[in-house]
Amino acid sequence: MELHRLTILEARNLLEKGEISPSELFGAFLARIEKVDPLIKAYITICEKEIEDIVEKRGKLYGIPIAVKDNICTRSIRTTCGSRILENFIPPYDATVISKLKKEGAVIIGKTNMDEFAMGSSTENSAFFATRNPWDLERVPGGSSGGSAASVAADLCVASLGSDTGGSIRQPASFCGVVGLKPTYGRVSRFGLVAFASSLDQIGPITKDVADCAYLFSIISGFDPLDSTSYPIESEDFTKYLGRGVKNLRVGIPEEYFALGVDREVKEVVLRAVELLSGEGVEVLEVKLPHTEYAIATYYIIASAEASSNLERYDGVKYGFRVGDYRNLDDMYVKTRTFGFGKEVKRRIMMGTFSLATGYYDAYFLRASKIRALIKRDFDEAFRKVDVIITPTAPTTAFKLGEKLEDPLTMYMSDVLTVPSSLAGLPAMNLPCGLDSNNLPVGLQIIAPLFREDLLFTVGYVLESLVPFERKEVPLGV
Amino acid sequence: MEFEAVIGLEVHVQLNTDSKIFCSCSTAFGNPPNTNVCPICLGMPGTLPVLNVKAVEYAVKAALALNCRINDISVFARKNYFYPDLPKGYQISQYDKPLATNGYVLIETKGGQKRIRIKRVHVEEDAGKNVHGEGNDPYSYVDLNRAGVPLIEIVTEPDISTPEEARVFLTKLRTIMRYLGVSNADMEKGELRCDANVSIRPKGSNELGVKTEIKNINSFKFVAKALEYEIERQILVIKAGGRIEQETRLWNASLGITETMRKKEMEHDYRYFPDPDLMPLVLKPEMIEKWKKELPELPDKRKARFMEDYGLSSYDSEVLTSEKAIADFFESALKFYNNPTAIANWVTVELMSRLNREGIEIVDAPIEAWQLAKIVKLVEENVITGRVGKELLDIVWKEGGDPEEIVKKRDMIQISDASSLEVVVDEVIKECPAEVEKYLSGKTKVIGYLVGQVMKKTRGRANPQFVTELLEKKLSELKR
């Protein structure tokens, strides 16, 4: 058995029996990273020394190497957010999720590449380099958690954490053929997650299978007094929802999600999976989500508005990058932010600033907030009829590097199927459900009502065993 | 044409909670720069605010004391602007859904009582401070100890008509905050900061003129001065045929003038929007009720009670209740000697003049309520004369001690038996023949001098009223 192929639960089994040691496992991954990561470029920082710092020896993740998206603060480990402006930022604190991982004995193996400040759908907006899709090195891994998804797909870690604002976990998980969960808003603490759009951001697991996803989610979720938007319920052991039957469960199929420029092959693969599920006694129903077409516009207004404010702190005064040469305070601000931020980040800051400006606020930000409420209501209505909703995760499989980079609107459309549930705060999971004719993974999205991640695990676990998708060593583009 | 001013105030009051409003850092004043800080109040990436309930309690109590309606749901909003003392690039404040609205404060003016309406009270965080290098030091420094200290902003309606009313209003506000114990509201320490919106209009007109906003009025001394200057400036502009421009002006205390800071078109667009990191602040009625019950007796009520229960004048009651500590001192003195009129007189005249002279607060005065009560009692019961009473107060002020014992030890008791006084009176008549002559010739005013001589000989221990009577009697005998 090659160690880098292990899931969390498999590795734990071997570690517990004493058949392998944590340093052996860690060493295997470091070797693998050294060999493979130059092709994939999933990591911004590799933490070779972290293994020496495991304190908790009996934790639920004892000795498990986990990769972490580089917008999640790690004490004493550089956290760049994929940006020049934070290139040398070393947080003096851990994000709550990192504290939770460490308490269970996990080893942070590295910080993964991402679109700058999580703004993007291809990881090409990283200030440092683009990450490649392990299934086809000419293609993007999706984004913004492209590094986290690629690192799991290419077996450069056992599992990883990503963050999802409008699809940033699910879409790259879809492109890379791995499982990715965006939890209910408020279920996982945002403390220590560098904010992009605070009312949407959620940290979630990216794993090799559904069982690992449930396992890792059990550890990172739960109330955190450091986050005022954290929901006051404790976590539980979500693996108990694995293996439960799905008989008589009602699955909704929203027609709006099978239009909207969704690739024909993607539709077919997803619908075939739904068919397999109906064979298990699931009732498949049509549902309507009529405000779906406004979701992208709504999302980009709200997310950009919040981002324009969240990113004001990067002003060159206290930490992070500051230009060397400036005439006065205003000049310092302008130059620091002009050189420190990339193109897409600046585009969104401008969009957000505009939509909050006096005279535009009502027409943009306020109206978007109202439409957001309508989108939520659509889901409320739908969930009166069905238990979960199944859709494709992304309209296409992985696209080529550079293909959409110069066309932001097309790029934005790759979030069209993930954004509505983000606006509604709902939990949603990507599950690989087959391959297209290019041999690229197709992802299926399961959406559940608020705080019903249990349904995602139950349904996902059953589907995983039915769909024609093998968790095999990725061909690495060969 | 005669003009009248229309003034509205925006007052920031620093709440004296132990910790900051969104993190657990200390709010202690005067620590070395950047020692009361943490990743949250430094605005480091990924950190989040968590609301300090104590700050909410203080703010609600302040708003209740200003007779405001507390909104059961209020919303924190971000006020976005760049400045080095603002670590997040935005200030967490409240905007369209403030904590409280529609209150009022009653002030005493020359024209009688006046009601100044309070438009709104909201909660927000303070910014840090920029410190500019001195001499050849070209750098500016940022101290973030103050960043995140809780503030309330109190906005009045434009109900203030004169600089004097503004001063009285601010004094009243300070009194109320001190009564509540939510802020020391010391302007000189920046615990109370005031911006003023000023416009003028022809007297009797109902229309509002173009207003200017005056900032940087950071001392009680300057409130009236700054407003007087600005009103005068606006009148001169109008009289010279000019127009008032809407702008922000800065009070320059050393020159005694207001100066243009920025014109209207240069005003920031703060792009307020609800802070997604904080849930709306929901206040349950039980909570508000509980805090309401905890409110102390406030100055207006206490003043009314002083007038009613102690039969004091409106003026004395106002003076006594203007500071909670003084009213407390007064009432505790009453416990030792229940003579409100006399105690009130001694507190408002003798005690307060000494406090003013030494520039100290009553809590720091070297005299306690029981000591003053005893002095007043000694005077009122004619054990000592009023004049000796004042001397005694000075002695106790300097040296402390029990007034009764001092009186005994130093032989300060009033000479009240006629026979021993008669001896002194006779002496004075003998020693001052010229004055006696004048008196006898009809210039009776000279008797004051003779009384003074007697007082001198008795070291003030004689009752001047009694001495006068005795002298008059003796002199009229001489006449015959």
Ligand SMILES: [Zn+2]
């Ligand atoms: Zn702090």
